[in-house]
Amino acid sequence: MESAGRSKLENLRLRISELEIENAALRQKLKFLETHSLLATGIRGESLVARLVGGHTTAYAAAHDVETKNGIRLEVKLSKLTDWDQTSGSKKWQWAKLLGEGGSKKYDFAILIGEADPRYKGFYRNPQAHYVMFCIPHSEILSLSSEGQRPEYRHIQISSNPLRTRREKTIELYRKYQVTELELESRFGL
Numbered sequence: 001m002e003s004a005g006r007s008k009l010e011n012l013r014l015r016i017s018e019l020e021i022e023n024a025a026l027r028q029k030l031k032f033l034e035t036h037s038l039l040a041t042g043i044r045g046e047s048l049v050a051r052l053v054g055g056h057t058t059a060y061a062a063a064h065d066v067e068t069k070n071g072i073r074l075e076v077k078l079s080k081l082t083d084w085d086q087t088s089g090s091k092k093w094q095w096a097k098l099l100g101e102g103g104s105k106k107y108d109f110a111i112l113i114g115e116a117d118p119r120y121k122g123f124y125r126n127p128q129a130h131y132v133m134f135c136i137p138h139s140e141i142l143s144l145s146s147e148g149q150r151p152e153y154r155h156i157q158i159s160s161n162p163l164r165t166r167r168e169k170t171i172e173l174y175r176k177y178q179v180t181e182l183e184l185e186s187r188f189g190l
Helices: 002-035 035-054 119-121 138-144 170-175 181-188
Strands: 072-079 082-085 090-095 108-114 131-137 156-159
Touching: 035 072, 035 082, 035 108, 035 181, 072 090, 090 108, 131 138, 131 170, 131 181, 138 170, 156 170
Parallel strands: 072 108
Antiparallel strands: 082 090, 090 156, 108 131
């Protein structure tokens, strides 16, 4: 009976030790994500899209972020709502490095996600959604984006107000490429 009790106690001690190691590793990951908020934001966007399309996320720094079950490669960019002009109160989304470092990204579609601006929710395709999404074929990225600090650092920056936009590129993004979560799911999910 003593040996059975000791065995159970030893098993509990071993399990506590394993959990302490796991806890320390998770604390390190959390600390890393807290100090690298852009990375954490990206992971959140990638996880959302992977769940919607029934796909899986790829490894860090891969040529694309999400792969669907039928092999379609998606690059996911998530933008917080930021101030554009503090005097007018206008806000924007900005998605940078759409082609990756040195043009290294290889994907079929870019999924751009912006946190919904509560002031204009009624004018987005899905007024109940927390995000506004755009699904852009890779072949259209150059025509819809602007050059960044380096030629391969293409970016898209648009107002969160779809009613006040005047730029053709932005109008096209809202009219032609804006999608709902359900549309994304039905387009790429199986």
